[in-house]
Amino acid sequence: MRHFPSTAPELRQLALQVLLQTDPEEKCRLALAIADDVTLNGQAELNEPDGIPGRPVRPELVPPGQVGRRAMHTVEGRAVLIHALAHIELNAINLAADILWRFAGLPEQFYRDWLRVMKEEAYHFQLLSDHLQQQGYHYGDFTAHNSLWEMAAKTRQDLIARLALVPRTLEARGLDVTPGVAVKLAQAGDARAAEILGIIYRDEIGHVAIGNRWYLHFCTEQGLDPVALYPRLALQYKAPRLRGPFNLEARRTAGFSDKELQLMQQADQP
Structure with missing residues (x-):
């Protein structure tokens, strides 16, 4: 891939600090503390350190089929669901931080866009974590799976594949399912959780749009x-x-x- 003349070493180094941080609350604090107008300059390639991604000792990571049941009719079942959503958002912070630091020499707006995504994902995690605590639970109390990060690891050397398969595939799935989950939470009496999902849904449309825009940009180039x-x-x-x-x-x-959507629907036919 041909590199562009503008890079962001300061931002990339700050994003790497976010990525390496193991404490979820501190990870969010570091992400949200980065100024929107942080200086962007230099073209240095950064060496990959050990410890990527930084994650807490808990939750225990298990295969997707072994994650706890998310029953809407009990407080604990809804907490399992909120916990799963919080885990997705924590992974999303790591994904945005990783794409920021890992790929050098790209247009300035690329870094600005993913900084916005990283900060909004941190806000989403805080909303869900706080709500989980109000229900008497904490992030880490239930099991979780690692599918989002596994795809990031597979595509760590291929930016176009990362854009195609993380924001445009795994994260875009949230656009399909989040509205229905929010309705079910509201029907179960958890209006605050439904409100939080509304915020996440609104922002995630923008995040997927960023993934789409840069995927098309690099494909065209x-x-x-x-x-x-x-x-x-x-x-x-x-x-x-x-x-x-x-x-x-x-x-x-x-x-x-419309062409992509038509092909998706055709591929989904039995």
């Missing part, structure tokens, strides 16, 4: 067909199969083309 490339990347990196129903309105708002 390299003369690649973004629609034709996607299934090849999904196969190469063993991405999960896209399953409907799809939130077509949200996905369009987030930058998916």
Whole structure:
């Protein structure tokens, strides 16, 4: 990939500090403390240190099928769900921090965009963690899985694949399911959780849009067909199969083309 003349070593070093931090609350504090107008300069490649990503001792990471049941009709069941959502948001902080520090020599706006994403993910985690505590639980009380970060690890040397398979695939799935989960939480009497999911849903449309915009940007720069490339990347990196129903309105708002959406729906047919 051809590099661009502007990079952001200060921001990238700060993002790496966020990524390496093991305490979730301190990770959020560090992310939110980074100024929006932090200086961007230099083109230095950063060496990858040990300890990526920094994560707390708990929760215990298990295969997805072994994560606790998320029953809506009990306080604990809803807490398991909120915990799972908090874990997704903590992973999302790490994902944004990783894409910020790992890939050097990119346009300035690329770094500005992912700084915004990292800070909003930190805010989301704080909202969910605080709500979990109000229910009598803490982040780490339940098991969690590592699927989001596993895909980040697979694509650590391929920026286009990272953009295609993390924000445009794994995170975009939240656009499909979050509104329905919010409705169920509200029906179960947890209006605050439903309100938090509304905030997350609004922001995640923007995050997926950022992923889409930069995926298209780099595909165009390299003369690649973004629609034709996607299934090849999904196969190469063993991405999960896209399953409907799809939130077509949200996905369009987030930058998916009608052609892509049509292909998604066709692939989802039995």
